[in-house]
Amino acid sequence: MGEDxxxxxxxxxxxxxxxxxxxxxxxxxxxxxKIKAFLYELLDFRNDTDxxxxxxxxxxDIPLKGATSWILICSIFIASIxxxxxxxxxxxxxxxxSPLMGPIxxxxxxxxxxxxxxxxxxLINLAVMIVLSLLxxxxxxxxxxxxxETSELLGRVQPDIRDxxxxxxxxxxxxxxxxxxxxxxxxxxxxxxxxxLMPPLCTAGYGIAIGNxxxxxxxxxLFTINTxxxxxxxxxxxxxxxxxxxxxxxxxxxxxxxxxxxxxxxLVMVPAVLTFLKVYRQSIVDSNYKNFLKKEVMSNNNLxxxxxxxxxxxKKINLFFNGDITEATETDLRNELKDYENLNDFELIINENxxxxxxxxxxxxxxxxxxxxxxxxxIQGLHKEIDDLKNNISQLNNRIETNALLNDKNSIPFSSIxxxxxxxxNGIKEIRFSKVLTTKDFIKIDTLPEANIFWxxxxxxxxxxxxxxELQAWLQKEMKLDTLYIKKH
Numbered sequence: 424m425g426e427d428x429x430x431x432x433x434x435x436x437x438x439x440x441x442x443x444x445x446x447x448x449x450x451x452x453x454x455x456x457k458i459k460a461f462l463y464e465l466l467d468f469r470n471d472t473d474x475x476x477x478x479x480x481x482x483x484d485i486p487l488k489g490a491t492s493w494i495l496i497c498s499i500f501i502a503s504i505x506x507x508x509x510x511x512x513x514x515x516x517x518x519x520x521s522p523l524m525g526p527i528x529x530x531x532x533x534x535x536x537x538x539x540x541x542x543x544x545x546l547i548n549l550a551v552m553i554v555l556s557l558l559x560x561x562x563x564x565x566x567x568x569x570x571x572e573t574s575e576l577l578g579r580v581q582p583d584i585r586d587x588x589x590x591x592x593x594x595x596x597x598x599x600x601x602x603x604x605x606x607x608x609x610x611x612x613x614x615x616x617x618x619x620l621m622p623p624l625c626t627a628g629y630g631i632a633i634g635n636x637x638x639x640x641x642x643x644x645l646f647t648i649n650t651x652x653x654x655x656x657x658x659x660x661x662x663x664x665x666x667x668x669x670x671x672x673x674x675x676x677x678x679x680x681x682x683x684x685x686x687x688x689x690l691v692m693v694p695a696v697l698t699f700l701k702v703y704r705q706s707i708v709d710s711n712y713k714n715f716l717k718k719e720v721m722s723n724n725n726l727x728x729x730x731x732x733x734x735x736x737x738k739k740i741n742l743f744f745n746g747d748i749t750e751a752t753e754t755d756l757r758n759e760l761k762d763y764e765n766l767n768d769f770e771l772i773i774n775e776n777x778x779x780x781x782x783x784x785x786x787x788x789x790x791x792x793x794x795x796x797x798x799x800x801x802i803q804g805l806h807k808e809i810d811d812l813k814n815n816i817s818q819l820n821n822r823i824e825t826n827a828l829l830n831d832k833n834s835i836p837f838s839s840i841x842x843x844x845x846x847x848x849n850g851i852k853e854i855r856f857s858k859v860l861t862t863k864d865f866i867k868i869d870t871l872p873e874a875n876i877f878w879x880x881x882x883x884x885x886x887x888x889x890x891x892x893e894l895q896a897w898l899q900k901e902m903k904l905d906t907l908y909i910k911k912h
Contacts, residue, residue: 472664477602481532482541484525487548487555491522495552498522499559502621503628507564509573514622523552523620527650528598531657537668549650553624560628576626576638582645585706587699590649594656602664620649648702704765708735711765719759726752729776733769740766743774840901848894850886853877859908873908874898887911 487495498521505513529545532538623646630639712733720728720742727745734741740760753773761767844854855875862868876894878887891909899907 472602474602474664474666478532478536478666480601481525481528484522485529485541485545485548487522487526487551492555494520495522495555496559498621499556499625499628500563503560503563503625506573506575506622506625506629507567507569507571509571509575511575514575518621521621523556523624524597524653526552527620527653528601528657531594531598531654532661534654535658535661536666553646556621556624557628557631560625561631562628564629564632575622576629582641582648582702586645586648587652587702590652591656594653595660597653598657598660602660620646623649705735708733708765711763712740715760715763715766719756738769739772740769741772741774743776745776748773748775840898843901844894844898847897848890850879850882850890851876852879871906871908872902872904873910875910875912877912 498517501520502514502517505511505515505517526545526549529541530549533540533542533545623642626642627639627646630636630642716728716731720726726748729743729745731740731742733739742756756773757771760769760771841854844851854877857873857875858870859873860868861871874895876891891911895907895909898904
């Protein structure tokens with residue numbers, strides 16, 4: 424009986440657990456469903472699309488005639504002046520009034536809906552706009568006397584991966600705004616500023632005016648990137664929105680048109696992809712190159728980098744240094760370059776400025792001369808101190824001798840006599856004078872004056888004997904001595 428009750432309780436508990444699990448699963452499905460519905464409502468823009476109004480609006484902006492032509496010319500002049508004056512605000516104003524965006528959207532639209540006539544019209548108008556823009560910009564920079572290379576100009580000659588991304592996402596924002604019921608004007612203005620179609624054309628005209636084809640090609644490359652990726656973004660969005668494709672009565676014509684449109688779409692997309700990959704690789708190489716300069720060159724206080732350049736096509740890096748670069752330093756730089764994955768196959772060319780080395784030698788020489796001058800001043804100061812000490816000693820000796828003479832009339836002024844000896848007998852190195860105690864009978868003690876004379880070793884014996892007699896007579900007279908013994912050394 425007890426066992427049946429326990430089994431019944433276990434069965435009821437199992438049913439309750441299953442029901443709880445089902446309730447949790449239902450709540451989870453309900454939560455996920457709500458999140459999905461929220462995200463769908465947040466991100467879906469297909470229900471807010473007006474196909475007919477979008478197509479008509481884009482087609483109306485394609486033609487270049489009358490007022491549109493003059494607006495383009497004026498915007499080119501404004502952008503050129505802004506670039507020349509290095510004024511970002513003026514350049515932005517020119518981009519806002521430029522009609523260049525119309526034909527580019529027309530290309531993307533015509534490819535998406537299989538409209539070959541609109542494609543032809545868009546390409547023709549885009550080509551006319553490009554030629555007119557280049558002529559206007561070239562004329563301005565050719566006639567205008569100020570042609571400084573401002574940062575606004577130089578910023579449009581070397582596109583990188585960021586320009587590709589700006590053009591693509593700007594194109595997405597623009598076409599999404601165009602397809603919305605009630606076009607968002609602020610988005611269109613923002614895309615016009617972000618994608619910057621005008622400045623590259625003006626910079627290309629600047630390159631033609633000054634004969635710098637590198638500037639021209641770099642700026643046209645940036646304009647091509649912007650154009651292709653805006654058109655590509657337009658094509659993709661319209662395909663996603665499912666814009667109705669044009670149907671032709673003639674099946675052969677429809678088929679041929681579809682093939683042409685598909686081919687053009689491929690031709691547009693392939694360069695776009697290749698451009699993206701090329702610019703992406705270029706950006707990676709540039710990033711590695713900047714890290715190499717920062718970590719290996721600029722951080723070395725013994726290196727003085729004057730300028731540098733990198734040629735990606737030839738895979739060469741040129742570094743120009745002030746001063747000599749040792750072989751050990753060159754070897755270190757080349758080994759360090761191999762540690763950078765995207766630069767390890769580049770050739771590193773090191774250029775030295777020998778003139779700067781001479782400057783350094785001259786500087787070192789000047790410093791050495793300055794040090795010698797300081798040392799000479801120190802030596803002169805020491806000589807002066809020595810002379811002062813000699814004078815002090817001489818004065819003290821004279822004072823001692825004077826006091827001795829006052830106390831004892833028989834005292835000998837040895838200091839003055841020694842000076843006269845040096846003048847009269849220049850062969851003498853040293854003279855010593857003393858009074859020697861002596862006795863002959865060992866009872867009476869006498870005091871005898873004695874002079875010890877040290878002669879130069881290179882003097883002959885006969886010369887010394889003659890000079891000794893002369894010296895003895897002179898000393899006896901000066902010292903007022905009756906007897907003086909000379910001892911030769």
